[in-house]
Amino acid sequence: MNTISETDFQFKNQTSFYRGKVRDVYGLGKYVLMIATDRISAFDVVLPRPIPYKGQVLNQIAARNLEATRDIVPNWLIAVPDPNAALGIKCDTFPVEMVVRGYLAGHAWREYKAGRRQVCGVTLPEGLKENDKLPHPIITPTTKAHEGHDQDISREEILSSGLVQEEKYLMLEKYALALFEKGTQMARENGLILVDTKYEFGEVGDTIYLIDEIHTPDSSRYFYLDKYEENQAAGLPQKQLSKEFVREWLIENGFQGQDGQKVPEMTDEKIEEISNRYIELYEKFTGEKFKKKPSENILKRVHDNVEKFLKKL
Template sequence: MSNTITATNFNFPGQTGVYRGKVREVYSLDNDLLVMVATDRLSAFDVIMPKGIPYKGQILNQIATKMMKATEDLVPNWLIATPDPNVAVGKKCEPFKVEMVIRGYMSGHAAREYKAGKRELCGVPLPEEMKENDKFPEPIITPATKAEKGDHDEDISRENILKKGIVSEEDYVVLEKYTRALFQRGTEIAAERGLILVDTKYEFGKTADGEIVLIDEIHTPDSSRYFYADGYKERQEKGEPQKQLSKEFVRQWLISNGFQGLEGQQIPEMTDDYVTSVSERYIELYENITGDTFQKASLENIEDRIRENVEGFLTNYKDS
């Protein structure tokens, strides 16, 4: 659809490089700044879907920046400013090569592994006789290695992270502490909205002066799973699926159409009607998660808008 941004090719003042992730494109500048553009690309099972979703980048960027501001008293983060609805600007960091996944409930990937008979995930023992979507006695941390482009993220234990020297023990202790603190705050924020934060992932990096900070997105529907609190207990008792707010509805649509990102599988056709329905769902997610009414940014000349806003910010930042 023409009203989406699925790729960018900016050349900002002082630009030294660009990294293109599954959804975000990150421009490095020579003054230790990063310009992160949230595109409208949709990724599921580590595969980028063929069509963009209107407003998705704006939604993810605005939820992430709102949640970073709501947690900056607990954990320092990379964010400096948001000069455009799709853009965050922050401090350049060296990312840790692990994602810190934390789970409060037996859902998603954990539930699929449990159903397959596994009783340990990333070195963490799982209780017997749990049902899908049951709450864990305590949240568990199940890290994943950061995939190279085109590869799948892979589960890894704390023991193997330390053994392979992916993260030092000193730093890993901080990552665990920050992960638990963020999840607790995210759980409290969700509860105020009548939601349950089921599981999520956090990414961290180290600044030039050695400070560990939160980077990338936080508590968005792409990185997190939410349930509606109302009726959760009754649905569990009846063995019914939970009503949830996350990207899981896209995954389930793909699974029902024979796609799980495996070799030889074809991505099902995404009609314009389906793309519109996904966009509407993301807006619903935004409003439920934040409690704010979503303000749609203009979809005309999105790249020109981003370029003007970012260059205006950089000029003022340089002069300040």
């Protein structure tokens, strides 16, 4: 299967290039082009093999959700010239990620299980079980690291350190909670529960924009709605549509991104399983059949589609 491990394009008027964990980002003057590769990361480590169609899934879900939330906050997206590409407004990025949690899962659960009752300055009630619904959605921000691990940080630490001005930070919180409410509604309409997610924001002048991706399986965690109550009552794991199953597989095989740990072998079968789970989320979330775009020469397809669009700008 022809996948995108990385790109190395040269576009007219290109001013910069940055390779993120998953996306390759091209600066084009006042615009930014993001190529959603098929790389997959976990514990802030890029795993050694790409996942077929993963980039297409992420890009198309993100674009759909960005369009659906423009009434809440302006966003960076202008166009999707290719299933793996998105072009939008170049913003100055706020140096924090806004993580919103509606349920006790993932990192928050691991902290809670270890006996800690505060996450990012937010106090959690006693007596919760894994995957329980929280009394109300909470914001647990992280720093935004270009390399290495993002770090938990509290609202108080963000404001006292001057990372973000208070007035703007309070707007980020307001937008994040409103986006989470909208994402929850959209997920429920398709039989899913939006468990937690992260949002990134930037600004141009005095205008705040939602940037990057939104409500994708890389940035969000979903449960199936129909079995949630039954599984919780019985103390059973929740079936997840997210990247958490990849993290769990890595943990079971002794890898959590720490020094000296080795990524377990990613067999062809494991690659296919992960790819199928991403496609499953797309179909479940959108209610539409996933259309696999031609991948015989995927790099040429992406390059040519982007070039064709840029000529129209």
